Amino acid sequence: MELARIEELIEKYFQGDTTLAEEKQLKQYFSTETVAAHLEHYKPLFNYLTVNDKELFNKELSLPSKKRFSAAWIAIAASLVFFGGLFAYLNYKPSPAPAQVVSDLGSFVSPEEAFEETQKALALLSENVNEGVESIAYLNEYEKSKQLIFKK
Amino acid sequence: MNQNEFIHLIEPFKDKVFRLAKRLLVSSEEAQDATQDILVKLWDKKNGLGQYKNVEALAMTMTKNYCLDQLKSKRASNLKIVHTNFTDREAGLDQKMEDQDSWSWVEKIINELPEQQKLIIQMRDIEQYDFEEIAKMLDMNETAIRVALSRARKTIREKMTKTHQYGIS
Numbered sequence: 001m002e003l004a005r006i007e008e009l010i011e012k013y014f015q016g017d018t019t020l021a022e023e024k025q026l027k028q029y030f031s032t033e034t035v036a037a038h039l040e041h042y043k044p045l046f047n048y049l050t051v052n053d054k055e056l057f058n059k060e061l062s063l064p065s066k067k068r069f070s071a072a073w074i075a076i077a078a079s080l081v082f083f084g085g086l087f088a089y090l091n092y093k094p095s096p097a098p099a100q101v102v103s104d105l106g107s108f109v110s111p112e113e114a115f116e117e118t119q120k121a122l123a124l125l126s127e128n129v130n131e132g133v134e135s136i137a138y139l140n141e142y143e144k145s146k147q148l149i150f151k152k
Numbered sequence: 153m154n155q156n157e158f159i160h161l162i163e164p165f166k167d168k169v170f171r172l173a174k175r176l177l178v179s180s181e182e183a184q185d186a187t188q189d190i191l192v193k194l195w196d197k198k199n200g201l202g203q204y205k206n207v208e209a210l211a212m213t214m215t216k217n218y219c220l221d222q223l224k225s226k227r228a229s230n231l232k233i234v235h236t237n238f239t240d241r242e243a244g245l246d247q248k249m250e251d252q253d254s255w256s257w258v259e260k261i262i263n264e265l266p267e268q269q270k271l272i273i274q275m276r277d278i279e280q281y282d283f284e285e286i287a288k289m290l291d292m293n294e295t296a297i298r299v300a301l302s303r304a305r306k307t308i309r310e311k312m313t314k315t316h317q318y319g320i321s
Contacts, residue, residue, distance in 0.1 A: 063195045
């Protein structure tokens with residue numbers, strides 16, 4: 001192609017007035033070996049533009065399958081759980097308390113014997129407690145003398 | 153629409169989506185993630201795709217919006233995109249280039265352009281859409297696109313000439 005035409009095209013190119021076909025011509029011209037010396041510096045530009053569209057998207061595309069839970073299904077599942085819980089709650093009968101365990105009497109054989117011994121032990125305990133309480137009865141004297149002094 | 157039909161439908165433009173995302177986001181990984189997200193979005197609305205005459209244009213518009221949003225949120229959180237993959241090329245492409253060095257200069261210069269000019273350069277000079285399509289995708293009028301395109305090309309020329317004359321500046 002004659003040089004004048006190319007120069008004209010380049011001028012048009014930079015004005016943004018070239019058509020796609022004309023741009024193709026320019027790219028073609030600059031991809032050849034015989035580029036005029038004074039146009040040499042445009043070469044990288046046009047070559048870049050030509051070569052750059054070879055880069056491809058080569059990553060595997062993963063499309064999400066459409067099995068997404070819809071709000072309706074989530075609601076249905078939630079209400080199932082709720083009613084299940086309600087049902088279980090209303091139908092809950094506490095199992096009857098286990099009958100008095102007779103075998104847990106320690107070293108005694110009959111319950112009566114154990115009862116008597118327990119009473120004995122508790123009586124002994126309360127006797128001792130009373131003894132202790134008596135021994136602090138004199139503290140009441142303080143109270144009495146206080147009443148004498150600070151008459152209400 | 154089943155998965156195979158969908159993949160068939162996006163086949164012609166998924167690479168364009170990726171390249172556009174890469175042009176804006178710069179990093180390949182981010183562009184891949186973006187492409188993935190955009191295609192999944194398309195897949196989600198697959199039942200409505202029938203209404204659109206041009207799914208490709210829709211995809212490109214979505215890509216543009218998605219990437220600009222990404223950039224905005226990135227700037228807001230003060231993160232900078234790392235420009236690491238200028239040299240990430242396949243060997244076959246390398247051989248085509250006599251001057252790899254100034255070639256990546258072109259890429260660098262394009263990446264320095266404002267976003268809108270980047271978009272237009274990518275769509276016009278690389279993907280070769282006509283002005284009418286670009287106008288639809290970017291929701292701009294054709295004159296504005298021509299002006300922006302001319303400005304972008306002139307900026308590239310200016311910076312390249314500088315590099316050419318003074319060596320690497």
